[in-house]
Amino acid sequence: MAGEVRQLDDRKLAVLRAIVQDYVGTEEPVGSKALVERHNLGVSPATVRNDMAALEEDGYIHQPHTSAGRIPTDKGYRLFVDRLAEVKPMSAPERRAIRHFLDGAVDLDDVVARTVRLLAQLTRQVAVVQYPSLSRSTVRHIELVALAPAKVMLVLITNTGRVEQRMVDCPGAVGETVLADLRARINARAAGQRLPEVPGLLEDLPAQFEAGDRPTVATVLATLFEALAEQNEERIMLAGTANLTRFGHDFPLTIQPVLEALEEQVILLRLLGETADAGMTVRIGRENAYEGLNSTSVVSVGYGSGDESVAKLGVIGPTRMDYPGTMGAVRAVARYVGQILAES
Amino acid sequence: MAGEVRQLDDRKLAVLRAIVQDYVGTEEPVGSKALVERHNLGVSPATVRNDMAALEEDGYIHQPHTSAGRIPTDKGYRLFVDRLAEVKPMSAPERRAIRHFLDGAVDLDDVVARTVRLLAQLTRQVAVVQYPSLSRSTVRHIELVALAPAKVMLVLITNTGRVEQRMVDCPGAVGETVLADLRARINARAAGQRLPEVPGLLEDLPAQFEAGDRPTVATVLATLFEALAEQNEERIMLAGTANLTRFGHDFPLTIQPVLEALEEQVILLRLLGETADAGMTVRIGRENAYEGLNSTSVVSVGYGSGDESVAKLGVIGPTRMDYPGTMGAVRAVARYVGQILAES
DNA sequence: TCCTGGCACTCGTATGTTCCGAGTGCCAAG
DNA sequence: CTTGGCACTCGGAACATACGAGTGCCAGGA
Numbered sequence: 001m002a003g004e005v006r007q008l009d010d011r012k013l014a015v016l017r018a019i020v021q022d023y024v025g026t027e028e029p030v031g032s033k034a035l036v037e038r039h040n041l042g043v044s045p046a047t048v049r050n051d052m053a054a055l056e057e058d059g060y061i062h063q064p065h066t067s068a069g070r071i072p073t074d075k076g077y078r079l080f081v082d083r084l085a086e087v088k089p090m091s092a093p094e095r096r097a098i099r100h101f102l103d104g105a106v107d108l109d110d111v112v113a114r115t116v117r118l119l120a121q122l123t124r125q126v127a128v129v130q131y132p133s134l135s136r137s138t139v140r141h142i143e144l145v146a147l148a149p150a151k152v153m154l155v156l157i158t159n160t161g162r163v164e165q166r167m168v169d170c171p172g173a174v175g176e177t178v179l180a181d182l183r184a185r186i187n188a189r190a191a192g193q194r195l196p197e198v199p200g201l202l203e204d205l206p207a208q209f210e211a212g213d214r215p216t217v218a219t220v221l222a223t224l225f226e227a228l229a230e231q232n233e234e235r236i237m238l239a240g241t242a243n244l245t246r247f248g249h250d251f252p253l254t255i256q257p258v259l260e261a262l263e264e265q266v267i268l269l270r271l272l273g274e275t276a277d278a279g280m281t282v283r284i285g286r287e288n289a290y291e292g293l294n295s296t297s298v299v300s301v302g303y304g305s306g307d308e309s310v311a312k313l314g315v316i317g318p319t320r321m322d323y324p325g326t327m328g329a330v331r332a333v334a335r336y337v338g339q340i341l342a343e344s
Numbered sequence: 345m346a347g348e349v350r351q352l353d354d355r356k357l358a359v360l361r362a363i364v365q366d367y368v369g370t371e372e373p374v375g376s377k378a379l380v381e382r383h384n385l386g387v388s389p390a391t392v393r394n395d396m397a398a399l400e401e402d403g404y405i406h407q408p409h410t411s412a413g414r415i416p417t418d419k420g421y422r423l424f425v426d427r428l429a430e431v432k433p434m435s436a437p438e439r440r441a442i443r444h445f446l447d448g449a450v451d452l453d454d455v456v457a458r459t460v461r462l463l464a465q466l467t468r469q470v471a472v473v474q475y476p477s478l479s480r481s482t483v484r485h486i487e488l489v490a491l492a493p494a495k496v497m498l499v500l501i502t503n504t505g506r507v508e509q510r511m512v513d514c515p516g517a518v519g520e521t522v523l524a525d526l527r528a529r530i531n532a533r534a535a536g537q538r539l540p541e542v543p544g545l546l547e548d549l550p551a552q553f554e555a556g557d558r559p560t561v562a563t564v565l566a567t568l569f570e571a572l573a574e575q576n577e578e579r580i581m582l583a584g585t586a587n588l589t590r591f592g593h594d595f596p597l598t599i600q601p602v603l604e605a606l607e608e609q610v611i612l613l614r615l616l617g618e619t620a621d622a623g624m625t626v627r628i629g630r631e632n633a634y635e636g637l638n639s640t641s642v643v644s645v646g647y648g649s650g651d652e653s654v655a656k657l658g659v660i661g662p663t664r665m666d667y668p669g670t671m672g673a674v675r676a677v678a679r680y681v682g683q684i685l686a687e688s
Numbered sequence: 689t690c691c692t693g694g695c696a697c698t699c700g701t702a703t704g705t706t707c708c709g710a711g712t713g714c715c716a717a718g
Numbered sequence: 719c720t721t722g723g724c725a726c727t728c729g730g731a732a733c734a735t736a737c738g739a740g741t742g743c744c745a746g747g748a
Contacts, residue, residue, distance in 0.1 A: 031711050044721055067711050067728045143489045163509050242603035259586035375740050388692050411699045411740050
């Protein structure tokens with residue numbers, strides 16, 4: 001705030017990078033001497049100290065107490081992620097393992113379950129995967145089943161393999177022919193369409209039926225529209241909470257709000273919702289809107305069965321995380337899940 | 345082991361009960377003086393000390409170190425639960441709240457989700473609810489939908505409102521009439537039957553179709569049987585993990601294995617599987633087969649939509665828990681879920 | 689026979705003190 | 719601009735001490 005934002009020269013950036021890398025590795029504040037020993041910067045500790053002082057003044061690093069080493073601030077990590085790090089690609093064997101693990105999935109639930117576990121294992125952090133959302137997907141088929149004279153079950157199947165069902169209590173008995181007719185008309189118009197567009201395409205259907213059947217048709221359609229619109233139904237799957245125990249020393253204080261956040265689907269959805277549609281999003285510490293996650297970082301990305309993102313997935317870990325590795329894993333997993341979805 | 349198992353007189357039992365109650369309240373070892381102050385036992389601290397010495401010799405309580413108070417052992421809690429405590433019934437307002445909260449549920453998923461959250465809140469511990477298992481429930485309806493010439497979707501709806509779906513890749517194109525015929529025959533025989541009995545009732549179906557259709561019929565049935573048999577599909581929902589932070593002082597060591605256990609559906613299922621079909625089961629500390637839960641207690645019970653248990657639910661907490669209260673909450677919730685399921 | 693008050697003893701925790709060394713900032717020389 | 723030197727700071731480990739909760743035992747009393 002107070003200081004002039006000076007242009008950081010290359011060596012200062014190198015120092016910052018080294019600090020981040022060392023701190024992520026050791027989890028301990030890193031001093032000037034240790035730095036020059038582990039990275040051949042070609043300068044003396046004293047020089048590094050000067051650079052560190054400058055970096056600190058600009059708010060990239062910070063001293064827990066006077067006679068300690070430095071640790072990166074949120075701002076420091078931000079700079080690191082933006083300019084000093086490259087996403088670390090997965091090795092060939094890793095990619096093969098991912099592929100193989102995901103290929104074994106039998107249905108959508110299984111794909112999501114496997115993905116989230118895989119991501120948690122790869123990153124050794126908490127993984128979050130959102131189910132392919134309804135609003136982005138298209139209708140594969142809509143089925144109506146008479147369960148009782150005035151009870152109809154409605155099943156909605158999307159191109160991502162997701163299935164939603166609803167019970168419909170009709171105002172009166174429903175004839176099988178009417179039902180078959182309705183089913184055929186609905187599918188003729190809706191199949192292949194994006195979910196949000198379906199209501200508009202079906203609006204005038206009741207008018208095409210005899211007056212006596214119109215209330216029933218209207219009721220069924222109302223339920224269908226409801227199911228289509230219900231974005232609340234967006235579900236999320238979670239794994240790797242046990243990794244939270246490796247979080248830090250000041251344990252209970254950090255972990256509790258995180259666990260609480262993880263239980264609230266709403267919070268997680270909002271978290272993933274902030275992910276940019278294209279490219280990877282990294283939110284570091286305070287950059288997270290939710291307060292309980294102020295000492296964590298979130299790496300998230302969209303994935304989809306085609307060129308388009310239908311849902312998001314990501315990882316939650318301490319701000320002190322291996323960003324290049326985590327980002328590499330997240331990106332790779334997202335890519336493969338997309339492929340799996342496209343194939344099925 | 346070494347000592348003779350003596351018959352404990354009433355006062356010793358009263359002392360044990362008091363120790364358990366105090367320790368659960370304060371989380372600190374309880375001494376003789378504090379005991380007589382808080383419970384009017386009508387005797388002096390010295391007398392209590394003698395009783396404590398006897399209780400310790402028999403293994404019901406234990407001293408963390410020489411100059412400290414006593415804490416109950418697993419064996420002590422066991423005796424407390426078996427003979428010294430009564431399940432604490434929920435108060436009328438609490439019952440009303442439970443009822444009201446669960447009544448708002450719209451479908452099976454929602455019932456389970458609400459139940460598990462409710463249980464976690466009531467007990468302030470980790471709650472676990474198993475979905476009504478397929479094997480105990482009956483068929484409400486089985487639907488077949490042609491999605492493509494050789495692709496059929498199979499939907500299985502049970503009386504508990506659970507829905508399973510499977511894709512079936514048929515050996516050849518499937519005629520709509522054949523499909524309708526098959527659907528009708530399957531439902532005529534299977535509706536209302538218990539899931540495990542269904543395969544036996546449908547075995548001879550292929551023979552009733554023309555030779556050309558038999559492979560298709562067989563394939564569909566095979567998938568159906570698979571879905572029926574797949575008990576692995578038993579799902580579990582979890583809530584209240586944030587309550588783990590209130591576990592104890594020696595935090596990370598206790599919490600990590602617990603978190604790991606909670607992530608393994610298999611372990612949780614086995615845990616609940618050990619629950620007796622009737623009545624409540626309490627497993628204390630070492631009584632739990634899974635090692636990671638050796639310092640926790642599990643209170644579980646079956647619930648069901650009628651007089652019969654279709655699934656289990658329970659609570660996982662520290663051995664030092666309020667057993668009467670927890671048992672009361674678990675029992676009450678199980679009862680109301682049963683009612684909700686019976687109604688729907 | 690059982691209960692009780694008294695008393696010496698134990699030992700974990702809290703508190704205080706000292707000491708060490710990693711790490712810093714500054715400065716003068718190269 | 720870099721570097722070696724140097725005085726300084728301060729958190730944490732190591733050690734010492736004091737406190738007190740709690741115990742076990744015993745002798746006297748109901």
